Amino acid sequence: MAKPLKLARGRCGVMAAGAGQVKGWCPGALRPMLSGDGLVLRVRPHAGRLTADQAQALADLAQRYGNGLIDLGSRAHLQLRGVTEAVLPALHQALQELGLLDPDPESEARRNILTTPLWRADDPTLDLVAGLETALARAPALPAKFGFAVDTAAAAAVLGGASGDIRIERAENGLILRAEGTRLGQPVTLEDAIPEAMRLLAWFLAQGAATRMARLLAQGVAPPLNATTPPLTAPALCLGPVATGLCLALPFGQMQAETLAALAVAPLRLTPWRSVVLEGVTDFPDLPGVIRDPDAALLRVEACTGAPGCTSAEAATRDLARSLTQDLADELPRLQGAGCQLHVSGCSKGCAHPGPARLTLTARAGRFDLIENGPANGTALYRGLTQPDLIAVLRGRLAQPN
Numbered sequence: 498m499a500k501p502l503k504l505a506r507g508r509c510g511v512m513a514a515g516a517g518q519v520k521g522w523c524p525g526a527l528r529p530m531l532s533g534d535g536l537v538l539r540v541r542p543h544a545g546r547l548t549a550d551q552a553q554a555l556a557d558l559a560q561r562y563g564n565g566l567i568d569l570g571s572r573a574h575l576q577l578r579g580v581t582e583a584v585l586p587a588l589h590q591a592l593q594e595l596g597l598l599d600p601d602p603e604s605e606a607r608r609n610i611l612t613t614p615l616w617r618a619d620d621p622t623l624d625l626v627a628g629l630e631t632a633l634a635r636a637p638a639l640p641a642k643f644g645f646a647v648d649t650a651a652a653a654a655v656l657g658g659a660s661g662d663i664r665i666e667r668a669e670n671g672l673i674l675r676a677e678g679t680r681l682g683q684p685v686t687l688e689d690a691i692p693e694a695m696r697l698l699a700w701f702l703a704q705g706a707a708t709r710m711a712r713l714l715a716q717g718v719a720p721p722l723n724a725t726t727p728p729l730t731a732p733a734l735c736l737g738p739v740a741t742g743l744c745l746a747l748p749f750g751q752m753q754a755e756t757l758a759a760l761a762v763a764p765l766r767l768t769p770w771r772s773v774v775l776e777g778v779t780d781f782p783d784l785p786g787v788i789r790d791p792d793a794a795l796l797r798v799e800a801c802t803g804a805p806g807c808t809s810a811e812a813a814t815r816d817l818a819r820s821l822t823q824d825l826a827d828e829l830p831r832l833q834g835a836g837c838q839l840h841v842s843g844c845s846k847g848c849a850h851p852g853p854a855r856l857t858l859t860a861r862a863g864r865f866d867l868i869e870n871g872p873a874n875g876t877a878l879y880r881g882l883t884q885p886d887l888i889a890v891l892r893g894r895l896a897q898p899n
């Protein structure tokens with residue numbers, strides 16, 4: 498089994514690496530990140546799917562080797578928290594036996610593939626994901642966070658709002674290959690989709706220092722695609738019954754191992770919206786903490802780990818976010834349909850919601866800066882707010898037209 502890299506200590510996304518620093522890296526199972534509550538191990542299930550046995554085993558591992566907390570992430574992955582270095586070899590061995598460990602950290606980093614949670618056995622999705630995994634195993638190193646989306650379920654492409662630099666998508670009459678940052682894609686077949694995706698990747702890498710496809714194309718560079726066809730798009734999944742099962746969410750995408758064990762009554766498909774589809778299930782499980790209501794105010798609030806779980810945090814976040822959600826319950830649901838309305842971030846990195854939110858509170862030295870319609874590192878409208886100030890200020894801003 499491959500040995501893990503030297504452990505990284507530092508804030509999420511910045512790993513000390515010898516004399517310098519590697520910015521923007523993503524933790525993995527083989528490259529765990531040291532956080533305030535121990536090591537964080539990211540597990541990337543193939544095609545975003547865990548069998549019921551894998552999910553049950555991961556719940557056991559989270560309790561045996563971690564602190565029992567499990568995060569759902571925006572790359573349709575999950576994270577075990579509170580792991581110690583001493584148990585890493587045993588945990589890696591267990592993940593390998595479950596088919597959830599890559600051969601080395603470099604392969605793990607390249608296998609950054611989002612898969613539609615609406616795939617069915619008779620559509621091309623699983624074949625495309627397998628082909629992409631094989632091709633990426635031989636690919637050169639990719640920029641941090643560079644990823645792929647296979648969004649080819651028969652009904653429509655639903656991952657449009659989720660991160661993916663190279664996308665294979667469902668179109669009206671077949672499949673297309675699309676570069677993020679463009680509206681149209683090139684028609685492809687099941688046979689040539691992966692070779693064409695690798696050709697697009699090679700072109701991207703040949704452009705030099707660009708880190709993400711959309712940023713490169715925003716400079717006016719055109720991808721080498723005969724792009725004629727739009728994807729057949731549909732909105733992100735709502736909570737409740739979906740074509741392949743039942744979609745449910747957990748507050749801030751975090752659960753205890755016992756919850757994962759209780760959900761392991763069927764295969765689980767992880768989504769980039771930090772929700773889970775229980776394959777073939779029609780009724781919500783009777784579990785505390787599970788969010789069933791697609792209009793729940795908590796679904797419009799994001800909060801990162803914050804203090805004390807993250808060493809970079811300048812304040813606690815989730816308890817504050819819960820209490821603000823309760824206090825603003827009347828205001829927040831009225832703004833539904835526009836994505837994240839309130840983002841509470843423990844520092845300016847904004848891990849829980851990298852993009853803009855209607856309102857963002859960014860912790861700074863125990864107080865909060867308020868950013869409107871911007872990301873956690875955006876320009877603050879108010880600085881240094883104390884917690885007693887927050888409700889009145891947030892109410893005032895939510896009463897304003899967006």
Ligand code: SF4
Binds near residue numbers: 508802844847848
């Ligand atoms: S955004 Fe939150 S989780 Fe990310 S580094 Fe800052 S405090 Fe930590």
